[in-house]
Amino acid sequence: MMRLEPTAPLWVAARALIAERKCDLEQRWNxxxxxxxxxxxxxxRVSSRRLREALAFFSPCFPSKSLDxxxxxxKHLTRMLGTMRNTDEAMIFFRSCATSGQRAPELDRLLSQLEQERKQELKLLKAGLQSHPLAPLxxxxxxxLLEPDLFANERVDPFTQIVAFAREMIVERMKGVAELLPLATDEKQVDALHRLRIAIKRLRYxxxxxxxxxxxxxxxxxAIVKAYQDLLGTMHDLDLFAEMVAKRLPETSDKTRLLAEIAGLRHALFADFSAMLRRSPLPDTGEQMRRSL
Structure with missing residues (x-):
């Protein structure tokens, strides 16, 4: 990990940290x-998200058009990579269901469909990476990185110390988390829990x-923030799996059993989430992050 002095000018830190994220993306792309x-x-995919967060963080330091x-x-890269990842997660989950207890023919057919979809998604991904190669990005x-907006910058003082700016930007990300927390304490608020997951993910990055x-x-x-993200991510996956079962499987006792199993897993995860909120409150964690800088 690179070294960075807390007193470094914002624009210097911006160039260094974006370059670090760029290097990581290149290695993982290759x-x-x-x-x-x-x-x-x-x-x-994760590397592309980390780069996007770095660009958002330091956006006031660079010309808007180039940055956009x-x-x-x-963002297009992130989305292109996401479809196949979602299919992979669904296949892992439904395979575990198929190996636990009696196999259902409907579940076998669903797995077969997902395998075919993944093959098609892989073809599309290969074509997508060829048509959107790394070199232009x-x-x-x-x-x-050669054109920081140093003078007449009305958005930010590029010569301010990075540590002061960083503390403000952690607070900014925590505002998004805090706004969603009241709704996300209700297990039935699927959309709020999903949006909280995204807000926590951005805070982590x-x-x-x-x-x-x-x-x-x-x-x-x-580790605390990652635990929140992982838990909420698994809950979101279960919501997607339940939707897939509801839409794709015929009305049978196996479908009812599988939906009940998914609901039970989700309920247990929400209980873990509620316990985590009591054990490591998110507002306290955000404040500790700010103070650690």
């Missing part, structure tokens, strides 16, 4: 193109970006 392994594709073009291109990022500034406790705070 690996994913070689293997098209499920985990390598997932790692590239890069952000749009990176790399060139755009290189050009962006922002705090990861600031690792070179963080003092003691950084790893522990990241």
């Amino acid at each position: 690996r994913a193109e070689r293997t098209f392994d499920a985990e390598d594709i997932h790692d590239l 073009r890069i952000s749009s291109r990176t 790399r060139e755009q990022l290189d050009a962006l 922002r705090y990861e970006l600031l690792a070179p500034l963080a003092g003691s406790g950084h790893a522990e705070l990241l």
